[in-house]
Amino acid sequence: MRTGHDLELVHVTKRYGDAVAVNDVSHLFRGGSYVCLLGPSGCGKSSTLRMIAGHEGVSAGSIVLHGAEVTHLPPARRGTAMMFQSYALFPHLSVRDNVAFSLRMKGVDKPARHRRAGELLELVDMARHADRLPSQLSGGQQQRVALARALVTDPQVLLLDEPLSALDPFLRVRMRAELKRLQRELGIGFIHVTHGQDEALALADEIVLMNDARIEQAGPAREIFNAPRTEFVARFMGGHNVIALPQGRFALRADDVRLAPEGAEAVVRAVEYQGGHVALTARMAGEQELLALIPEAAFFADPKHPGDAVRLAWDEGRLHRLHA
Ligand code: ADP
Numbered sequence: 568m569r570t571g572h573d574l575e576l577v578h579v580t581k582r583y584g585d586a587v588a589v590n591d592v593s594h595l596f597r598g599g600s601y602v603c604l605l606g607p608s609g610c611g612k613s614s615t616l617r618m619i620a621g622h623e624g625v626s627a628g629s630i631v632l633h634g635a636e637v638t639h640l641p642p643a644r645r646g647t648a649m650m651f652q653s654y655a656l657f658p659h660l661s662v663r664d665n666v667a668f669s670l671r672m673k674g675v676d677k678p679a680r681h682r683r684a685g686e687l688l689e690l691v692d693m694a695r696h697a698d699r700l701p702s703q704l705s706g707g708q709q710q711r712v713a714l715a716r717a718l719v720t721d722p723q724v725l726l727l728d729e730p731l732s733a734l735d736p737f738l739r740v741r742m743r744a745e746l747k748r749l750q751r752e753l754g755i756g757f758i759h760v761t762h763g764q765d766e767a768l769a770l771a772d773e774i775v776l777m778n779d780a781r782i783e784q785a786g787p788a789r790e791i792f793n794a795p796r797t798e799f800v801a802r803f804m805g806g807h808n809v810i811a812l813p814q815g816r817f818a819l820r821a822d823d824v825r826l827a828p829e830g831a832e833a834v835v836r837a838v839e840y841q842g843g844h845v846a847l848t849a850r851m852a853g854e855q856e857l858l859a860l861i862p863e864a865a866f867f868a869d870p871k872h873p874g875d876a877v878r879l880a881w882d883e884g885r886l887h888r889l890h891a
Pocket residue numbers: 583586587588606607608609610611612613614615
C-alpha cells in the first residue's frame with residue numbers, strides 16, 4: 568500500500584534576472600517515496616527545493632500537492648517542511664524549545680507543544696537531551712534535533728538540502744541510514760538534495776538527476792546506474808566507461824571490464840587499491856582510456872603495474888548505447 572501525498576511540478580521555471588536556474592521542469596514525486604534530487608553544483612537543485620518549500624517564488628509553472636495547487640501558499644500552509652542545516656538551530660533555546668518553536672508560532676499551548684516535541688525527540692533518539700542547548704550537542708545530535716524540528720509540523724513531504732554535507736564521512740553514513748529508517752517509519756515523502764551519487768544510490772527509491780537547470784534522467788536508482796540515457800548520466804554516476812565506436816557512443820560498466828588473454832591490447836596507466844576492488848586504468852589504441860574494476864583476489868593473483876602491457880575484454884552485450 569502506498570501512503571503519503573504525491574507532489575507534482577508542472578512546467579516550473581525559476582529565473583534570477585536573466586539567468587535561468589530551473590528551466591521548465593515537470594516531475595511527479597510519488598507520495599511516500601524517498602527521492603534524491605542529484606546533480607553537480609549550480610544545476611538548480613536548491614532552487615527547485617526552495618520553490619517546493621515556498622521559500623522562493625516560481626517564475627512560471629505550478630506546484631501541486633495531493634491534487635491542490637500550493638504554488639502561491641506560504642511555506643507553513645503547504646504541507647511541506649524544510650530541514651535546515653543544524654547550525655540554524657536557535658543557540659539560546661533548549662533542544663525541546665527548538666523543536667517546539669513552530670508550534671509556539673502557531674499558538675499551540677505549552678503542555679501540548681512540549682508533549683509533541685517530546686514525541687519527536689523520542690523518534691530521533693534525543694529525548695534524554697531535551698534540556699540541553701545546541702552547543703552542548705555533537706554535530707550528529709544537532710542534526711537529529713534539526714530533523715525533529717522540521718517534522719513537528721507533520722509535513723506530507725520533508726525537504727532536505729544537502730543534510731549530511733557538514734558531517735564527517737563516518738557519521739554521514741550512519742545518519743543516512745537513520746534518514747532512510749525514519750522515512751520508512753513515517754511513510755511520508757522525502758526529497759533530499761545531494762551532489763553525491765553514492766549518497767543518492769544508497770538512499771533513493773527514485774533519483775532525479777539534474778543538469779544545467781533541467782532533469783537529465785529520472786528513475787529508480789538501479790535504472791539510473793545501469794541504463795544511463797546520456798554520456799552526462801554515465802559520467803556523473805561514475806563506474807562507467809564511455810566508448811566511442813563507429814555505431815555511436817556506448818557506456819560500459821567498469822566492473823564488466825576484465826583482464827583476459829584474448830582481449831584488446833592496452834598499457835596500464837594507473838592502479839588504485841580500493842579495498843574489495845582494484846581500479847585499473849589502461850590506455851588502448853586510439854588514446855581510448857578504459858577503467859576496469861577488478862576483484863581484489865583476481866588482481867593480486869597476477870598484479871599489474873603502470874607501464875605493463877595488458878589485454879582487456881568485455882562482453883559485447885554489456886555495451887549500453889547512449890543518446891546525444
Ligand atoms: P544547486 O543547488 O544545484 O547548486 P542552485 O539552485 O543553488 O544550484 O543554483 C542554480 C543557479 O542559480 C546557479 O547558477 C546559481 O548561481 C543561481 N542562483 C541561485 N540562487 C540565486 C539567487 N538568489 N540569485 C541569483 N542567482 C542565483
